Amino acid sequence: MSRMSRRTLLRSLAATGAAASVPGLLSACTSSSAAGGNVSNAGKKLAPWPTYHAASGPAPDLAPTGAGVQAGFTSYPSHLVGSVSHTPGDGSTIKVMSVTFGTPPKPEAGNQYWKAVEKALGVKIEYTVIPTDDYQTKMATVMAGDPGSLPDVINMFSGFVLPREAQFVQVRAQDLTPYLSGAAVADYPNLAGIPTQAWQDMGRIGGRIHGIPLERPIPGSTLWLNQGDFTAAGMHDGWTAQDFTAVARKATHGKKYALGSAKGSDFNNNVHSAAHNAPQGWAVDGKGAFHPGYTDERFKAAVAYQAQLRKAGYYHPDSTSLSTADAYTLLLNGTIGSLQNGFGNYTALYPDSKGLLTPAPALPYAVDGTPGGVVAARRSFGYTILKKAPKERIQLLLRVLDYLAAPFGTKEYELTHFGVEGVHFTRGTDGSPQTTELGQVENITNLPFRYLAEGPQVLFVPGFPEATRTLHAWQQKVVPVAIRDASFGLQSATFNAQGTTLKADMDDTITSVIAGRASLSALDGAISKWRSGGGDRMAEEYAKEHAANT
Amino acid sequence: MVPGLAYFLVFQYGALIVNVVAFKDYVPFAGLWGSPWTGLGNFQQLFQDSAFWHAAFNTAWIALLQLVFYFPVPLALALLLHSLTWSTVRRFVQSVVYLPHFISWVIVVAMFQQVLGGTGMLNGYLGDAGLHTVDIIGNPDAFKPLLIAQVIWKDTGWGTIIFLAALSQVDEQQYEAAAIDGAGPWRRFWHVTLPAIRPVVVLLLIMRLGDILSVGFEQMLLQRDAVGPQAAEVIDTFVYYKGIVGGDYGLAVAAGLFKGVVGAVLVYTANKIAHRLGEQGVYR
CATH class of the missing domain: 3.40.190.10 (Periplasmic binding protein-like II)
Structure with a gap:
């Protein structure tokens, strides 16, 4: 027992029937574990990862690649195998x-x-x-x-x-x-x-x-599109940020908005910063030093670009307060033409949108002649x-x-x-x-x-063989340009203790800037606060972990 | 008596002990006493945090607006209701104006959103008519007036109850006597009604001051995302986001403690001033 909860206190009070016991009770309740915690892997003996042994299964119709494109099934396997021979549980x-x-x-x-x-x-x-x-x-x-x-x-x-x-x-x-x-x-x-x-x-x-x-x-955070709306508005392969703006303008009219986002996504900042080739979270350089995406000029360019889109009115007005579920409904009913969501959302999106629209994952737009990247998932x-x-x-x-x-x-x-x-x-x-x-x-x-x-x-959506082909082809284009967060799998004591509030403060500022409530220069203030508040320490800790793990 | 006493000991006084978290780097898994002491470190961090001062400023500003614009409204409505002579109408109106109080903030905020929001009824009409739409919800500048409007809509009726009770205690003969002496409605209000209900008004004002930094947690929380923390963060939401969401319990409790101390000082001061002015106040 390491924590004094009110319930425990109440129970003890009821048992003794006297409030006089409170101080004694509290001091009796001490803890064995230290507060700091030592989550770092640097300098520790590392337990080997579980030995990988691929399960045998049916051959896919579309082959996976070494680079990481998934196996695709356009039809359901006709012969299923059993992989568990005994009932695992005991009735408990x-x-x-x-x-x-x-x-x-x-x-x-x-x-x-x-x-x-x-x-x-x-x-x-x-x-x-x-x-x-x-x-x-x-x-x-x-x-x-x-x-x-x-x-x-x-x-x-x-x-x-x-x-x-x-x-x-x-x-x-x-x-x-x-x-x-x-x-x-x-x-x-x-x-x-x-x-x-x-x-x-x-x-x-x-x-x-x-x-x-x-x-x-x-593939991680993906911009899911209403393909019909976006194609009609002029979307094409190899599009640029200017094209994206033009398409968004055309696809926004009346009560329809080309862009939608859910609260906490900073107006879909992930896909836009990736299209601008900004590091997603952290990048590691050849010397093993860690650099945050926030301090990258391309990140700021992405925020500035999003602020333009917002100012022009292409985003749904409630984009800072919609829940993910509500935003998803707006995508399905055609109110918004696009929404950032996880790649895995496709398993629900294709069946849900049947008869309403054809969904498609967006290809990243190019910025100043540089082809865009996409977000790599953990x-x-x-x-x-x-x-x-x-x-x-x-x-x-x-x-x-x-x-x-x-x-x-x-x-x-x-x-x-x-x-x-x-x-x-x-x-x-x-x-x-x-x-x-x-x-x-x-x-x-x-x-x-x-x-x-x-x-x-x-990749498989029952009854949607075309979805498998589309997604497989899309993955072949975007997997090579996926931008991976270099901190995945690494521990940082600072991130562990303060990561949540540090990120929340940054998100608040990014959202404010894009929403037009703060100027772009507010970003610099937030970034320096983020760095001194823990960002710089995180960079050091990640670098140490990175060096120890490789 | 015993259950009541136990309630106060456990949930009011007992809970006070946990305020020591304000002086610790509290980690739930390490326990209350396993977490290291940090002295005044949390307060130092708190007072250096511009976000906290933003929240404190917003809180004070909203509290002031509420005091000036909301506090008198129930009194005015109570006087209006009191002046109605047809009791059937009065009782009917009274019941109707109480109702919004029982609607939760979630519904109230959603209703305002549906009517005034970016895709709401008002902007729907304006858009259809080819006029400029107005940005009310989601506009940080309009946020504070919006808050007051919501509070007035929701709680004015409820706030009349105590005033009406006080008004019903006023001796009818005093009005008659004043009228016979030639006093008009305004003089009757100034010299009869107001002195009679003044102790109640002062009492409510002092009690409101003690609670003044609680400007509506739910109301803020529900609308904070739409306008951003710059406009909508108050001390209560600051505590929530730093503590519950952010896990920085020590800092959050420090902020909560700060709020409690300010409230206590305000009550004490207001009570003293009330005594000076010859009123009873809340306590002697």
């Missing part, structure tokens, strides 16, 4: 928690999908889903809360900077090194099938492995940690996650991703699962098992 209950991008799931009692997965896993599952817009505050309270009440399985979503995340994981989560490091992972074949790059981008903490990553392809969308528990319990939880990590083309994958045949999906003429009405409510989007563990991703 496990509490899990993850982010969600869907609507709240139907309660377990009336949810056949939930029950089917529970049966296959051999456990009862209590699922706490956290909508993205609430993620940061919800996790802040979970992390500050009583360690005893933590869920058994928590996915730490990488889309947000959580305060002292690495330290929290180090102190509260089970060290999984003995179970997963090196050859030990062979006990969980599907976890062994997670590519090493995903483990690396998750990163170690203090030299140890504390989580299981959710593998992601190279190869881990998040990572799953386990509450500390005895060995048998940890092994059970890992078996459950191993089941959920079954790759595409297995029976396990089909159950978790499409539900029960005849209930949640039927077979189309090409054999691909077609969602039933029930499947549109009871599914992996609303009950997001995919955010607990998942096998390597492939």
Whole structure:
């Protein structure tokens, strides 16, 4: 017990019936762990990454490339294999928690999908889903809360900077090194099938492995377009920033806006700064020194360019306050013509937009004759940690996650991703699962098992072979120009303690400048505050980590 | 008695102990006593932080606007209602003006957004008529007047309750006597009504001063993204973003403590002034 919660105090009060015991009670409640935490990997013995062993599966129609273009399936594999031979669970209950991008799931009692997965896993599952817009505050309270009440399985979503995340994981989560490091992972074949790059981008903490990553392809934040609107307005391959402005002007009329964004995205600053070839987060030079994207002239140019777009009225007026879900709805109903979202959004976007519009990922525009770049994702969308528990319990939880990590083309994958045949999906003429009405409510989007563990991703949208071809072709163009954040997988004590507030202050300023509430020069003030407040220390810490890891 | 006492001990006085966080680099996983002491470090950082002074300035400014523009409105409405002689109408109007108080801020803010927002009703009409649209929601300059308008719309009716109760205590005979002596409505208000309800007005004013730096957490939080922290950050949202969201609990508690001290000083001073002026005040 390391924290004095009000509830504990109340319980103790009720027991003693006297308030006089309060001071004694508080002083009795001391902590064993130090506050600083030592999350750095520099100077630590580094646990080897789990030995990669690709799971065998069906051959893709469109081949993956060594550079990182994903395997693509234009049709569903006709022969599925089994990847898990025994039921992982023992009938016990496990509490899990993850982010969600869907609507709240139907309660377990009336949810056949939930029950089917529970049966296959051999456990009862209590699922706490956290909508993205609430993620940061919800996790802040979970992390500050009583360690005893933590869920058994928590996915730490990488889309947000959580305060002292690495330290929290180090102190509260089970060290999984003995179970997963090196050859030990062979006990969980599907976890062994997670590519090493995903483990690396998750990163170690203090030299140890504390989580299981959710593998992601190279493309990260992507500008999703209403293809019809943008093509009609003159979008073409090899477009420039001037072309982009012209297209945005043409595609904005009446109550339609060419550009939309959700709050916290700084008017889709990621895709624009990448198109301007600004470093995404951090860049490392040949000498191993780290340079922040913020201080790069190209970043400032991107912000200035966005401010012009905003001033001209091409952005939806509520672009600083829309939730991601609301902005997505506006994209689907045609109010906005484009929206920055994760690349993985395609699995929902193609089916959701059926009959409404044809979505497409944007190619980056060129700036001053230099072809634009795109955002490279952290190869881990998040990572799953386990509450500390005895060995048998940890092994059970890992078996459950191993089941959920079954790759595409297995029976396990089909159950978790499409539900029960005849209930949640039927077979189309090409054999691909077609969602039933029930499947549109009871599914992996609303009950997001995919955010607990998942096998390597492939390009596939049931019933949309053209989507696979489009995305595969698009990836071949953008993977070579993807700009990777050099800090992925590295730890920084300063980032750990202050990263959240430092980023929030920068985001506030970037948004203010683009919204026209502050002048471009305000950016310089914010950047120097960011540097002296911790940015410069982070650069040093990352450089140290980088040197130690390579 | 015991449950009430326990409530105050645990949730009011007990919780005060946690204010020591203001003097620590508090890390939840290290525990209250495991976190290292930092002395006045958090306060030093706080007072050097321009964002905090922005928040403090906004808070004071909004508080002043509320005091000047919102505080008198319920009193005026109460006087108006009190002057109605037809009691059926009076009771009906009273019930209707209470209603907005029970609507949560989420709904109120959404309603204002729907009517005045960039894609709202007003701009829809203006746009359709080929006129210039007006930028109200999302415009930092319009934000503070907007806040006051929202508060007036939502809470004026509710604020009349205590004034009406005070007004009902005024002896009718005094009005009659004044009228017979030839006093018009204005003189009756000035010499009869106002002196009778003055202790209540002063009491409410002092209590409002103690709470003056709480200018509406939810209301700000819901609209902060639309106009940015420069215009909408107040001490309460600063505490929330630094503490709960940012994890810098020590700094956030320091800011909260600062706010509490200012509130206490204000109540004490206002009470003293009330005594000087011969009023009862809140306490003696």
